[in-house]
Amino acid sequence: MLCVVGTVPDAGFPLVTGPVQMQNGRLIIGGRAVAIHRGTPALVGAVLAAATVLPLPPVEAWLVGDIGRGEGSRRLYAHLEAELACHPWTVVVFHYLQPDVDWHNRVLFAVEKIHPRPVLIADAGFMYAAKMSGQAQEYDLFTPDVGELAFLADEEAPHPFYTRGFILHQEAKVPELIQRAYQHANAARWLLVKGRTDYLAAAGGIHATVDAPASAAMEAMGGTGDTLTGLAAALTAAGKPVERAAVMAARVNRLAGRLASPDPATQIEAIVRRIPAALKRVLDTTES
Amino acid sequence: MGFFSFLKNGLKGDRGQVAERSKADRGILIFENTSEVIRAENGLKAAGWPVRVMGPPPEIQRGCDLVIEFPLIERLEIMRLLEAAGVPPLEMVPVTGPLLAPVDLFQTVDYGDWLMVRAANMKICVEKATRTIVNISGGGCPDVPYLAQEMVGKSLAEAPRPRDIGHTLCGYALELAHEEICRQCSAS
Numbered sequence: 001m002l003c004v005v006g007t008v009p010d011a012g013f014p015l016v017t018g019p020v021q022m023q024n025g026r027l028i029i030g031g032r033a034v035a036i037h038r039g040t041p042a043l044v045g046a047v048l049a050a051a052t053v054l055p056l057p058p059v060e061a062w063l064v065g066d067i068g069r070g071e072g073s074r075r076l077y078a079h080l081e082a083e084l085a086c087h088p089w090t091v092v093v094f095h096y097l098q099p100d101v102d103w104h105n106r107v108l109f110a111v112e113k114i115h116p117r118p119v120l121i122a123d124a125g126f127m128y129a130a131k132m133s134g135q136a137q138e139y140d141l142f143t144p145d146v147g148e149l150a151f152l153a154d155e156e157a158p159h160p161f162y163t164r165g166f167i168l169h170q171e172a173k174v175p176e177l178i179q180r181a182y183q184h185a186n187a188a189r190w191l192l193v194k195g196r197t198d199y200l201a202a203a204g205g206i207h208a209t210v211d212a213p214a215s216a217a218m219e220a221m222g223g224t225g226d227t228l229t230g231l232a233a234a235l236t237a238a239g240k241p242v243e244r245a246a247v248m249a250a251r252v253n254r255l256a257g258r259l260a261s262p263d264p265a266t267q268i269e270a271i272v273r274r275i276p277a278a279l280k281r282v283l284d285t286t287e288s
Numbered sequence: 289m290g291f292f293s294f295l296k297n298g299l300k301g302d303r304g305q306v307a308e309r310s311k312a313d314r315g316i317l318i319f320e321n322t323s324e325v326i327r328a329e330n331g332l333k334a335a336g337w338p339v340r341v342m343g344p345p346p347e348i349q350r351g352c353d354l355v356i357e358f359p360l361i362e363r364l365e366i367m368r369l370l371e372a373a374g375v376p377p378l379e380m381v382p383v384t385g386p387l388l389a390p391v392d393l394f395q396t397v398d399y400g401d402w403l404m405v406r407a408a409n410m411k412i413c414v415e416k417a418t419r420t421i422v423n424i425s426g427g428g429c430p431d432v433p434y435l436a437q438e439m440v441g442k443s444l445a446e447a448p449r450p451r452d453i454g455h456t457l458c459g460y461a462l463e464l465a466h467e468e469i470c471r472q473c474s475a476s
Binding site (some may be wrong): 007008037038039040042066067068069070072073096097098099100101102105119123124125126127128129132133145146148151156158159160161162163164168199216217219220221222223224225258263264265266267 | 310311312313359360361362363365382384385388389390391393397399401402404406408409411413415422423424425426427428429430431432433434435436437440454455456457458459460461
C-alpha cells in the first residue's frame with residue numbers, strides 16, 4: 001500500500017484519510033473533491049495518473065487543510081503518530097507539512113513500528129524537518145530542487161531561507177553540494193535532485209543524470225517537483241528499486257512536460273494529463 | 289513523546305547533537321528593552337504561541353539581556369502579530385545560528401514574454417505585458433500552495449502580498465521575490 005501524507009491549501013478542509021481517486025481532473029477523497037493545482041494534490045494526481053498504466057497497490061492519501069498556520073499539520077502529525085503503524089504500508093511519502101522537528105521525530109518513531117519497514121520518501125516541508133532533526137539518513141529518497149539541495153548541503157541552515165551565500169545553489173555546483181550533504185549526514189539514502197539536469201546520487205557519488213527532453217519553462221511552473229516525487233513513489237510502489245524508480249520518474253516527468261509543450265504560464269494539470277502517455281513510452285523504451 | 293523520551297528511544301545522534309538539532313526549528317526575537325520583551329511575550333502567549341523568555345546567546349550583540357524563543361518557521365505570522373501589537377523586534381534569528389542572515393541574493397530568468405525571480409527557495413513568474421502572476425513555485429511550507437492559489441492569475445498590483453497572507457519563512461522568501469519582481473517590472 002502506498003500512502004501520501006500532506007496538506008491542501010484550504011483552512012476548512014478536515015483531516016481526511018483513505019483511498020483516493022481522480023475524477024474529471026480532481027481528486028476525490030472522503031466524499032470531497034480537491035483541485036490538483038500544485039502541492040500535495042499535484043503529487044497525488046501524478047500517482048493516480050501513473051496508476052492508469054502501472055499495476056499499483058491500493059493508494060491512500062492522508063490530507064488536512066493548512067494554509068501555513070501549522071494547525072492542520074499538527075493535527076495530521078498527531079494522527080500519524082497514533083495511526084501510521086496500524087497499516088501495512090510499502091511506501092510512505094511525506095510532503096507539504098509545517099516543518100516541526102519534535103513532531104517529525106514522533107512520526108519517525110511511529111514508522112519504526114512498521115514491519116517490514118516501508119520505503120520512506122520525503123519532499124517539501126517534511127524533508128526540511130527531516131534534515132533539521134538530524135535523521136535524514138533514515139529516509140530512502142529525498143527529492144530536492146537545486147535550491148533545496150543547497151539547504152541540505154549547509155549544515156548550519158535551519159531552512160532554505162538561511163542558506164549561506166557561499167553555498168547558495170548553482171547548477172554547476174550540484175556534485176559538490178551533493179557531496180557536502182552526505183558529508184554532514186543531511187541526505188537520504190538516495191537523492192533525486194531536480195533541475196536543468198536531474199541527478200540521482202547516493203553517499204558514494206552520482207549514479208545517473210537525466211537531461212532530456214528539456215523544457216526550460218518547467219522551472220517556472222508550480223508543481224513539477226511534486227509530480228516528479230509522485231512518479232518516483234508510484235514506480236517504487238509498483239515494485240521497482242528506489243534508484244531505478246527515481247531515474248524513470250525523471251524521464252517520465254520530463255517527457256510529460258515535453259508532450260504538454262509548456263510555457264512559463266502553463267499549469268501543472270497539463271503535465272499530469274500527459275503522464276500516462278509519457279509513462280507508457282518510457283516503460284516501452286526501458287523494458288523492451 | 290517529548291525530547292527526553294525521544295532520547296530514551298534512541299534515534300540516531302548523541303545527546304549533544306540531538307539537543308542541538310531539537311532547537312533547529314526555533315528562532316530568537318531580540319528587543320530593545322525588557323519592557324518590550326514582556327509585552328511581546330504576553331501578546332504571543334495570549335495568541336497561543338509556544339514561546340519562552342531566555343537569556344541571549346553570546347553571539348547576540350544587540351538588544352537587552354532577555355530574548356524570546358519562538359517557532360522559526362512561522363516568522364511571518366509572528367512578525368505580523370508583533371507589529372500589530374506595536375512591539376516589532378529588532379531582529380529575528382535562528383537559535384542554532386544567530387549570525388545566519390536571510391538570503392538576499394535574487395536570481396532572474398528572462399523567458400522572453402515572461403520574467404521569473406527566485407529568492408531562496410521561492411520563485412515567482414509574471415507575464416511582462418500584463419504583469420499577471422502566472423506561476424509560483426518552490427518552497428515546502430503549507431502556505432506556498434495557498435499563496436499560489438490566492439496570487440496566480442492576478443496582476444502584481446491586485447494580488448495580495450505574501451507578507452499580508454503568508455505565515456512562514458517560505459512565505460517571507462516569496463515576499464522578497466515579489467518585491468524584487470515588482471522592482472524589476474516598474475523599472476522596465
